Amino acid sequence: xxxxxxxxxxxxxxxxxxxxxxxxxxxxxxxxxxxxxxxxxxxxxxxxxxxxxxxxxxxxxxxxxxxxxxxxxxxxxxxxxxxxxxxxxxxxxxxxxxxxxxxxxxxxxxxxxxxxxxxxxxxxxxxxxxxxxxxxxxxxxxxxxxxxxxxxxxxxxxxxxxxxxxxxxxxxxxxx
Numbered sequence: 001x002x003x004x005x006x007x008x009x010x011x012x013x014x015x016x017x018x019x020x021x022x023x024x025x026x027x028x029x030x031x032x033x034x035x036x037x038x039x040x041x042x043x044x045x046x047x048x049x050x051x052x053x054x055x056x057x058x059x060x061x062x063x064x065x066x067x068x069x070x071x072x073x074x075x076x077x078x079x080x081x082x083x084x085x086x087x088x089x090x091x092x093x094x095x096x097x098x099x100x101x102x103x104x105x106x107x108x109x110x111x112x113x114x115x116x117x118x119x120x121x122x123x124x125x126x127x128x129x130x131x132x133x134x135x136x137x138x139x140x141x142x143x144x145x146x147x148x149x150x151x152x153x154x155x156x157x158x159x160x161x162x163x164x165x166x167x168x169x170x171x172x173x174x175x176x
Contacts, residue, residue, distance in 0.1 A: 052087070053165040056168045057081045058082060096156050113132070140174065142169075143168070146165070
C-alpha cells in the first residue's frame with residue numbers, strides 16, 4: 001500500500017501537469033491571435049506575388065482648375081497624387097480591387113466614401129480624399145485601372161491574384 005506522502009506527490013504531479021497543459025494551450029491561443037492580428041499589415045516587399053501596387057491620383061483636376069468645385073480645392077495635392085504607388089499585401093478573403101482600396105485608405109488614413117447599390121449588387125466609390133463624383137462637372141468622378149485597363153464592371157467584382165497594378169484616378173471626362 002502506498003504511503004500518504006507518495007500519493008500526495010502523485011496528485012501534486014498530476015495537478016502540475018494539468019496546469020502546465022493549460023498554460024501551453026493559453027500561450028498557443030495567444031500566439032495564434034497575435035499572428036492573425038499582426039501578420040497581415042500592408043508592407044513593401046514587391047518580390048512576393050501576393051502583393052499588388054496601388055496608386056491614387058487626381059491630377060486631371062489640375063488641368064482645368066476653374067471647373068473644380070471650390071469646396072474640394074484644399075484636398076487636391078499640388079502634384080495631383082493622393083497616394084504614390086505602393087506595394088500592398090493581399091489579405092486573406094480580401095482579394096478585390098474594392099477590398100484592397102478600402103483597406104489601403106484605412107491604413108493610410110485617406111478618406112473614402114462608397115455606397116452599396118442593390119441593383120448592381122456591388123459597391124460604388126463616390127469619393128476619395130473628400131473629392132467626389134461631379135466635383136468637377138457632370139462627367140467627373142472616380143475610375144480605376146488594373147494593369148492599364150479600365151474594366152467595365154465595379155471594383156468589387158474585379159478579383160486580384162497578386163502582381164497587378166491598381167490605379168484609381170479622377171476623371172473629368174466620363175463620356176469620352
